[in-house]
Amino acid sequence: MDTITLAHGAGGAQTSDLITSIFRRHFDNAYLTSDDAAVLPAPSGRIAMTTDGFIVQPRFFPGGDVGRLSICGTVNDLSCMGARPLYLTCSFVIEEGFPVGELDRIVSSMGETAREAAVVIVAGDTKVAGKGQVDGLFITTAGVGELLPGIDLSGKNAKPGDAVIVTGDIGRHGCAILLARDEFGIEADVTSDDAPLWSAVESVLGHTKDVHAFRDATRGGVGTVLYEIAKESGVGIRIDRGKIPVDPAVGGVCGMLGLEPLYLACEGTMVCFAPADQADEIVRILRKGKYTANAAVIGEVTADHAERVTVRTEIGAETLLPPPGGELLPRIC
Amino acid sequence: MDTITLAHGAGGAQTSDLITSIFRRHFDNAYLTSDDAAVLPAPSGRIAMTTDGFIVQPRFFPGGDVGRLSICGTVNDLSCMGARPLYLTCSFVIEEGFPVGELDRIVSSMGETAREAAVVIVAGDTKVAGKGQVDGLFITTAGVGELLPGIDLSGKNAKPGDAVIVTGDIGRHGCAILLARDEFGIEADVTSDDAPLWSAVESVLGHTKDVHAFRDATRGGVGTVLYEIAKESGVGIRIDRGKIPVDPAVGGVCGMLGLEPLYLACEGTMVCFAPADQADEIVRILRKGKYTANAAVIGEVTADHAERVTVRTEIGAETLLPPPGGELLPRIC
Numbered sequence: 001m002d003t004i005t006l007a008h009g010a011g012g013a014q015t016s017d018l019i020t021s022i023f024r025r026h027f028d029n030a031y032l033t034s035d036d037a038a039v040l041p042a043p044s045g046r047i048a049m050t051t052d053g054f055i056v057q058p059r060f061f062p063g064g065d066v067g068r069l070s071i072c073g074t075v076n077d078l079s080c081m082g083a084r085p086l087y088l089t090c091s092f093v094i095e096e097g098f099p100v101g102e103l104d105r106i107v108s109s110m111g112e113t114a115r116e117a118a119v120v121i122v123a124g125d126t127k128v129a130g131k132g133q134v135d136g137l138f139i140t141t142a143g144v145g146e147l148l149p150g151i152d153l154s155g156k157n158a159k160p161g162d163a164v165i166v167t168g169d170i171g172r173h174g175c176a177i178l179l180a181r182d183e184f185g186i187e188a189d190v191t192s193d194d195a196p197l198w199s200a201v202e203s204v205l206g207h208t209k210d211v212h213a214f215r216d217a218t219r220g221g222v223g224t225v226l227y228e229i230a231k232e233s234g235v236g237i238r239i240d241r242g243k244i245p246v247d248p249a250v251g252g253v254c255g256m257l258g259l260e261p262l263y264l265a266c267e268g269t270m271v272c273f274a275p276a277d278q279a280d281e282i283v284r285i286l287r288k289g290k291y292t293a294n295a296a297v298i299g300e301v302t303a304d305h306a307e308r309v310t311v312r313t314e315i316g317a318e319t320l321l322p323p324p325g326g327e328l329l330p331r332i333c
Numbered sequence: 334m335d336t337i338t339l340a341h342g343a344g345g346a347q348t349s350d351l352i353t354s355i356f357r358r359h360f361d362n363a364y365l366t367s368d369d370a371a372v373l374p375a376p377s378g379r380i381a382m383t384t385d386g387f388i389v390q391p392r393f394f395p396g397g398d399v400g401r402l403s404i405c406g407t408v409n410d411l412s413c414m415g416a417r418p419l420y421l422t423c424s425f426v427i428e429e430g431f432p433v434g435e436l437d438r439i440v441s442s443m444g445e446t447a448r449e450a451a452v453v454i455v456a457g458d459t460k461v462a463g464k465g466q467v468d469g470l471f472i473t474t475a476g477v478g479e480l481l482p483g484i485d486l487s488g489k490n491a492k493p494g495d496a497v498i499v500t501g502d503i504g505r506h507g508c509a510i511l512l513a514r515d516e517f518g519i520e521a522d523v524t525s526d527d528a529p530l531w532s533a534v535e536s537v538l539g540h541t542k543d544v545h546a547f548r549d550a551t552r553g554g555v556g557t558v559l560y561e562i563a564k565e566s567g568v569g570i571r572i573d574r575g576k577i578p579v580d581p582a583v584g585g586v587c588g589m590l591g592l593e594p595l596y597l598a599c600e601g602t603m604v605c606f607a608p609a610d611q612a613d614e615i616v617r618i619l620r621k622g623k624y625t626a627n628a629a630v631i632g633e634v635t636a637d638h639a640e641r642v643t644v645r646t647e648i649g650a651e652t653l654l655p656p657p658g659g660e661l662l663p664r665i666c
Contacts, residue, residue: 093388
């Protein structure tokens with residue numbers, strides 16, 4: 001068994017072999033059975049539920065791979081709502097002829113990331129598409145988490161006076177993918193930031209429940225999140241260019257290619273909105289975290305300029321951040 | 334906006350337009366927000382969770398379409414565990430250039446089927462892949478359901494003496510897809526059986542909790558399910574060829590092409606294992622259901638011939654059902 005065949009997706013003996021030799025080996029847990037659905041203890045109170053699809057190319061990149069990404073993406077979407085990630089499902093569409101060794105590496109990375117994030121992969125599905133019907137492998141994950149009591153996080157909750165915090169330096173995932181595609185002939189030492197962030201969110205919410213929103217700055221980057229929240233909350237957002245943490249290598253690549261780091265994707269960085277008097281303590285807590293050492297306050301929410309995002313430049317001028325739209329460069333998840 | 338562009342998947346303004354004009358319109362409900370995950374009341378007791386991917390070609394076929402299929406598949410997987418389906422997520426990978434009108438029809442069908450099945454689509458994701466990177470459109474759904482109290486359904490629970498019941502006539506989905514592909518030049522009036530089966534399962538479990546297993550006979554059909562349960566429960570299964578309900582048109586196509594209807598997929602038919610003394614009443618209840626009017630007892634579980642499925646032919650001979658394996662003809666979900 002060196003490559004995936006259509007028989008691996010047909011539901012018979014070969015499918016069963018694939019499940020045993022790859023998926024069950026890396027995901028092993030008591031909930032994963034041969035039945036049609038996993039039976040699980042229900043969380044109490046309120047739950048969060050989400051899904052995300054992953055079609056990134058290349059599948060392996062500095063700092064991660066599509067498997068790690070597929071776990072972090074769903075874990076972080078749950079975390080953003082203040083929900084402890086509990087249960088994940090994963091669904092694969094695999095192209096006929098896909099190397100089994102590569103699948104094994106990806107699934108192994110998913111298992112490892114799930115263990116790091118303390119989530120359990122409780123159910124899965126595999127479809128094999130004919131040669132040319134899918135570009136290698138697509139993964140879709142879905143997840144359920146248990147909301148911490150007493151919190152109310154939503155993109156609608158940002159309020160004038162809130163501080164705008166990023167949990168780390170921005171744009172690393174988008175930049176890493178762009179370099180890994182090798183289309184521009186640029187070499188730079190940039191690794192993806194993809195990481196599970198529940199521990200970071202939990203630490204912050206353990207200090208204060210008075211946080212208004214977390215949002216994962218994935219597709220579209222921090223700039224898109226700022227515009228989304230400005231619109232959903234009906235507020236303005238002003239950020240300071242000089243306060244935005246950007247890795248020097250990412251900044252250099254952006255300079256060479258004329259890219260705005262605010263629109264480069266992150267996969268392990270969130271934007272947080274909280275009352276200004278909580279901001280310093282939140283940043284202090286985040287900076288102790290494994291993946292959030294570069295957290296910083298980058299701006300504030302304003303009552304004026306509703307639904308707009310403005311940037312105060314290093315020399316004090318204030319300009320409108322061009323609204324997001326159009327194709328991403330590059331597609332990153 | 335006639336066709337899907339890469340910008341529709343980039344997370345910016347066009348993604349937002351697509352969500353509003355198509356997904357939100359057909360899926361509208363209070364849980365569907367712009368946040369990263371839906372916040373939901375937690376079910377009580379035990380929950381079931383599952384996922385399934387759908388890449389069927391053609392996307393529209395007599396009796397259904399990939400959208401209806403994507404809801405029924407996950408609803409039925411939850412139902413098999415005795416869990417009332419509550420919440421679904423759906424994730425789309427769409428090829429650049431895909432007609433927006435066709436997407437609208439598919440999403441509309443998903444919305445309609447979800448309402449029929451009384452489930453709520455609480456979260457979604459859309460990725461757009463470049464031309465040639467995906468064959469049109471793939472859908473992945475995941476679902477959470479609430480287990481009815483006091484039941485214990487599992488493929489491991491079949492016992493010698495159990496009756497083997499099918500909830501309807503078999504093989505219609507696989508046969509409909511095969512004909513819709515028009516590769517054999519056969520015309521026959523066959524429609525897919527794709528349907529949500531929770532009401533049927535609930536009616537049976539409302540009569541008796543003494544049911545050992547339900548399993549959806551999708552990929553691989555009833556024959557594959559019988560071999561799976563025989564193996565998982567360590568029992569033999571004997572079925573009567575003459576008792577298996579097969580639509581005459583399906584039987585005719587199978588005869589012409591030399592296909593075994595037991596290995597043709599169903600998308601609205603389950604196999605049920607229950608003590609023999611419950612069987613007649615279960616069949617009577619099922620026959621009152623919208624999608625289960627052709628339910629029938631087709632065989633029994635035996636202590637001998639463990640892990641094997643035998644078929645008693647119309648003339649009384651007993652033969653081994655060839656075990657499943659290899660490619661499906663045709664790929665059906």
